[in-house]
Amino acid sequence: MDFDEIFSSLNQFRVSANSFLSRFEPVALVFIPIFTLLFARIVQSIFHVVFQKGLKSAILEFIMTSVKLVPGVKNYIDSEKQKVVDKLQGSGKSKRDGWSTELPMAGLGVEVINKMKDEKQKDVAWQGKCSGTVYIAGNEQEGHFSLINEACSMFAHTNPLHLDVFQSVVRFEAEVVTMTAALLGSKEKASGGQICGNMTSGGTESILLAVKTSRDYMKVKKGITSPEMIIPVSAHSAYDKAAQYFKIKLWRVPVGPDFRADVKAIKRHINRNTILELGELASTYGICLHVDLCLGGFVLPFARKLGYPIPPFDFSVRGVTSISVDVHKYGLAPKGTSVVLYRDHDIRKHQFVAVTEWTGELYVSPTIAGSRPGGLIAGAWAAMMSLGLEGYLENTRKIMEASKRIEKGVRQIPELFIIGRPDMTIVAFGSDVVDIFEVNDIMSSKGWHLNALQRPNSIHICVTLQHVTVTEDFLKDLSDSVKTVKANPGPINGGLAPIYGAAGKMPDRAMVQDLLVDFMDSSC
Ligand SMILES: *Cc1c(COP(=O)(O)O)cnc(C)c1O
Numbered sequence: 356m357d358f359d360e361i362f363s364s365l366n367q368f369r370v371s372a373n374s375f376l377s378r379f380e381p382v383a384l385v386f387i388p389i390f391t392l393l394f395a396r397i398v399q400s401i402f403h404v405v406f407q408k409g410l411k412s413a414i415l416e417f418i419m420t421s422v423k424l425v426p427g428v429k430n431y432i433d434s435e436k437q438k439v440v441d442k443l444q445g446s447g448k449s450k451r452d453g454w455s456t457e458l459p460m461a462g463l464g465v466e467v468i469n470k471m472k473d474e475k476q477k478d479v480a481w482q483g484k485c486s487g488t489v490y491i492a493g494n495e496q497e498g499h500f501s502l503i504n505e506a507c508s509m510f511a512h513t514n515p516l517h518l519d520v521f522q523s524v525v526r527f528e529a530e531v532v533t534m535t536a537a538l539l540g541s542k543e544k545a546s547g548g549q550i551c552g553n554m555t556s557g558g559t560e561s562i563l564l565a566v567k568t569s570r571d572y573m574k575v576k577k578g579i580t581s582p583e584m585i586i587p588v589s590a591h592s593a594y595d596k597a598a599q600y601f602k603i604k605l606w607r608v609p610v611g612p613d614f615r616a617d618v619k620a621i622k623r624h625i626n627r628n629t630i631l632e633l634g635e636l637a638s639t640y641g642i643c644l645h646v647d648l649c650l651g652g653f654v655l656p657f658a659r660k661l662g663y664p665i666p667p668f669d670f671s672v673r674g675v676t677s678i679s680v681d682v683h684k685y686g687l688a689p690k691g692t693s694v695v696l697y698r699d700h701d702i703r704k705h706q707f708v709a710v711t712e713w714t715g716e717l718y719v720s721p722t723i724a725g726s727r728p729g730g731l732i733a734g735a736w737a738a739m740m741s742l743g744l745e746g747y748l749e750n751t752r753k754i755m756e757a758s759k760r761i762e763k764g765v766r767q768i769p770e771l772f773i774i775g776r777p778d779m780t781i782v783a784f785g786s787d788v789v790d791i792f793e794v795n796d797i798m799s800s801k802g803w804h805l806n807a808l809q810r811p812n813s814i815h816i817c818v819t820l821q822h823v824t825v826t827e828d829f830l831k832d833l834s835d836s837v838k839t840v841k842a843n844p845g846p847i848n849g850g851l852a853p854i855y856g857a858a859g860k861m862p863d864r865a866m867v868q869d870l871l872v873d874f875m876d877s878s879c
């Protein structure tokens with residue numbers, strides 16, 4: 356067949372197509388394809404929304420948006436929302452009367468310190484009463500507290516951004532990272548011997564960085580441009596932050612009946628865009644696996660040495676590519692210190708940002724912050740060096756014993772049940788008999804600050820050295836609170852139980868999110 360033949364058959368096709376189309380109006384020929392395209396586009400966006408949110412919430416969102424279009428409904432919903440926000444706010448607004456809104460004309464000079472002492476008096480008594488929050492033992496004026504304060508103040512004006520000036524802090528930082536890595540398997544052969552990392556401002560920054568680094572590493576290694584990440588519903592909210600900041604599709608999958616991550620459920624969500632996910636699976640699929648040891652990093656390695664049965668969790672597990680560990684929790688360092696670790700330098704490189712096209716110097720920065728507080732790094736180094744292995748072992752023995760005591764005590768309260776199997780130092784409990792949030796309100800009225808959880812409704816205490824001497828007080832108050840609620844069920848004045856209860860039941864999660872944002876926005 357030569358070109359002439361091709362041309363003549365093309366020509367024949369043109370003539371017959373034209374005569375066929377001449378039956379239609381030209382206007383129809385122009386508009387039908389446009390409408391079809393438009394229709395396809397709408398169907399595609401609907402599929403996209405359903406895929407992103409799941410069928411149930413997509414339908415719900417559609418219904419809610421339609422309902423709000425009815426005149427008056429939106430105003431009604433907004434005013435109801437405002438009522439809840441006001442209630443959450445409590446008397447917060449009036450408390451702000453008298454707050455400074457401008458600089459004092461004449462400075463207060465050293466007198467400012469006395470003013471601050473007055474303010475500090477107004478904080479609630481947290482000693483021994485808060486779940487988590489303060490991890491160091493004893494009182495703020497002595498012992499480990501004052502040692503940390505001295506270390507911090509000695510280096511308060513340093514900044515590791517200037518590595519040529521503050522050699523001391525640069526060394527402290529590197530040592531904190533290496534010593535932490537050694538607790539998490541870096542010296543074991545299975546780790547590959549390449550573990551590296553950096554210090555950050557806290558667990559959230561460590562997780563944000565690990566996610567961003569994994570995303571960029573997977574982009575280079577596997578060409579993934581629409582990244583996805585799978586986490587159990589129980590994973591920390593920092594992953595949502597990372598997903599929102601870094602445009603990653605997040606799958607929150609249910610946990611198993613034992614409240615551990617459900618490997619099967621996770622496997623179902625792995626696809627060619629998955630960047631982060633559990634050991635075996637991760638290495639089979641060649642994707643990243645982050646282990647969030649923010650809380651456990653300075654407990655689990657010691658608990659294992661003390662003989663507690665702890666499942667494998669660190670770099671000795673094949674497939675783990677990054678770990679976050681907070682030194683400012685059980686590491687007993689000052690607030691604002693955490694470590695993010697990577698399996699090797701190849702991965703960590705994707706954490707750094709180099710800038711060559713501004714008018715400043717050639718710039719390369721390892722973490723989110725530019726200038727960073729050298730004082731805190733010095734504080735973290737002081738904490739680790741002053742305690743040493745023996746110090747951490749002794750602390751872990753105390754908090755593990757306190758946790759086991761609390762777990763046992765809670766099991767003896769017939770109205771309560773323990774959630775999951777506490778391996779570490781968090782004891783969570785719920786009830787089928789009383790409203791657990793009402794129990795929480797009574798506990799709050801006794802000065803306790805516990806954490807409310809949902810799915811299932813429950814509360815937890817994160818046991819620290821502050822609790823070692825008060826476990827019996829805690830159990831007594833808890834058992835009394837359960838009795839009070841059982842005898843007198845119903846909300847108490849100023850209690851948050853009705854709000855938690857209602858927020859948990861509201862099917863429109865976007866509305867609960869709005870509510871939280873309005874609450875935060877209205878507080879200043
Ligand atoms: C505390 C914590 C975080 C977040 O850490 P921040 O220091 O509050 O930013 C993340 N994951 C877990 C498990 C934590 O305990």
Ligand SMILES: *[C@@H]1O[C@H](CO)[C@@H](O)[C@H](O)[C@H]1NC(C)=O
Binds near residue numbers: 529552554555722
């Ligand atoms: C992070 O690691 C890089 C490379 O080792 C190092 O230059 C930098 O000082 C580290 N920064 C921190 C915050 O540890």
